[in-house]
Amino acid sequence: MKRWLTRPDEMSCRQAAKVLQSFLDGELDSDRSSSLEHHLEACRDCGLELETYEEIKAALSRRSFELPPDVMQRLRRFGDEIALGEVEGV
Amino acid sequence: MQTGYVEGVDSVDDSERVHLEGADRFAAYVLPELDVLGRVALSLTRSAPDAEDLVQETLLRAYRAIDRFDGRYPRAWLLTIMRNAQVNRVRRKRPELLRDPEDAVRTMSDTDGEGSTTEDRVMHGQFDSVVEVAFNELPLKFREVVELVDLNQLSYQEAADVLEVPVGTVMSRLHRGRKRIRDHLGDDHPAARTAATRDQRGREAKAGKAKEGRGKAGKGRARKAKAGDSAHTGSAHAEGRTEGRS
Numbered sequence: 001m002k003r004w005l006t007r008p009d010e011m012s013c014r015q016a017a018k019v020l021q022s023f024l025d026g027e028l029d030s031d032r033s034s035s036l037e038h039h040l041e042a043c044r045d046c047g048l049e050l051e052t053y054e055e056i057k058a059a060l061s062r063r064s065f066e067l068p069p070d071v072m073q074r075l076r077r078f079g080d081e082i083a084l085g086e087v088e089g090v
Numbered sequence: 091m092q093t094g095y096v097e098g099v100d101s102v103d104d105s106e107r108v109h110l111e112g113a114d115r116f117a118a119y120v121l122p123e124l125d126v127l128g129r130v131a132l133s134l135t136r137s138a139p140d141a142e143d144l145v146q147e148t149l150l151r152a153y154r155a156i157d158r159f160d161g162r163y164p165r166a167w168l169l170t171i172m173r174n175a176q177v178n179r180v181r182r183k184r185p186e187l188l189r190d191p192e193d194a195v196r197t198m199s200d201t202d203g204e205g206s207t208t209e210d211r212v213m214h215g216q217f218d219s220v221v222e223v224a225f226n227e228l229p230l231k232f233r234e235v236v237e238l239v240d241l242n243q244l245s246y247q248e249a250a251d252v253l254e255v256p257v258g259t260v261m262s263r264l265h266r267g268r269k270r271i272r273d274h275l276g277d278d279h280p281a282a283r284t285a286a287t288r289d290q291r292g293r294e295a296k297a298g299k300a301k302e303g304r305g306k307a308g309k310g311r312a313r314k315a316k317a318g319d320s321a322h323t324g325s326a327h328a329e330g331r332t333e334g335r336s
Contacts, residue, residue, distance in 0.1 A: 021265045025239065027246050056271050059221040060240035067128040071142050075128060078146055079121045082153050083113045 011039040016046045024053050115156045119164040120149065127168060129242045130252065133234075134176050144179065148172040166251045169244070173252050217275075224274035232267030235260055240268075 011019075016039050022028040023036050040047050066072070081087050127148060131141035151171050152159075159167055225233065238249040239260070246264075250257045 021268060022261065025246070025264075027261075052272055052275070053268060055217065056221055056268055057240050059218045060225065060236065061243070062218060063222060063225075063241060065129070065132060065241070066125075067132055067138055067141055071138055072124070072128055075124055075142065075145050075149075076121075079116075079124060079149055082149055083117045083121065085113065087150070 011035050013039075013043060013046055016040070016043065017049065020046065020050055021053055024050065024057060112153070112156045115159070115161070116153050119156070119159065119161065120152050120168065123165050123168050126165060126242065126244075127172060130169060130172060130238070130244070133237050133242055134172070134252075140179075144172065144176060147175045147179070151175060163247075165244075166248050169248055169252045173254065220275055221271055224271040227274075228267050228270060232263050232270065235263040236267040236271075239264055 016036055019028055019032055019036055023033055028036065040050065067075075078087070124145070127145050128141065131144040131148070132138065135141045135144055148168060148171050151174075152168055155171070225236065228236065234253065235249055238244045238252055239246070244252070246257050246260045249264075250260045253260070
């Protein structure tokens, strides 16, 4: 019966759960993205699920580490020297 | 000779022209990726001096190969160079480890904690700490993918290039890794409650379906039995009619 109530392009929660993380990473194709967005407009549970993954991703990216600025500066200089042919053995 | 050189561009011979083109390509394709290379190198080596060496080696290799590079996806190209350089570095340092080339990128230490300042923790409260603990508890194969995509902001394809695994493997490990982190959040988080409710509903629905299935089967059996009775009754009637006729 439910089959006849859902449009063919509509996603179920189960289908949404499968693509939620790819959507979050911007790796989902546009067709499935719009189907998911359509689903998210109506489904509070999946919306909360997406928010949680967004928070996790944000928490992890806050944890991101970089090389110290002086190291990066040396590497930039090294790159420039290579480009100028000033490094021996290249 | 000196005059010819000073007179300008026309005096630049072919090898110098190639050199300049290569240098331009290097500046255009490689140098803009230095920040990413630095972050990924630090992920791979877990040590700033080693990461610096690795980036330097990657830059040198990239420069030597720049004329063969077709100009498409420079980041993916550079990450592949970096991965190969790291394989060789580990092989030089610890040859016994490298029967499996993937070990080269499995040199990440199990302990870390860099990059997360006290201020961050205060600002973002308990949540970041829980995520961090859960992240550190992930099996290495999940953690390295989560690190490349969420911490170093690589695409799935780029992470696949670094790890030399198919994109599907990156997706699967990443999604499972994040799901494990989410499962660590506990009941305090709204989505965890939602997920728990959903799981509960799922279990109930399954149990309901099974019950319904059993009910249907029971009804089916009952109908069958009833039909059997009717058939039996029918046949009895028929028999009766037969008897009556006889």
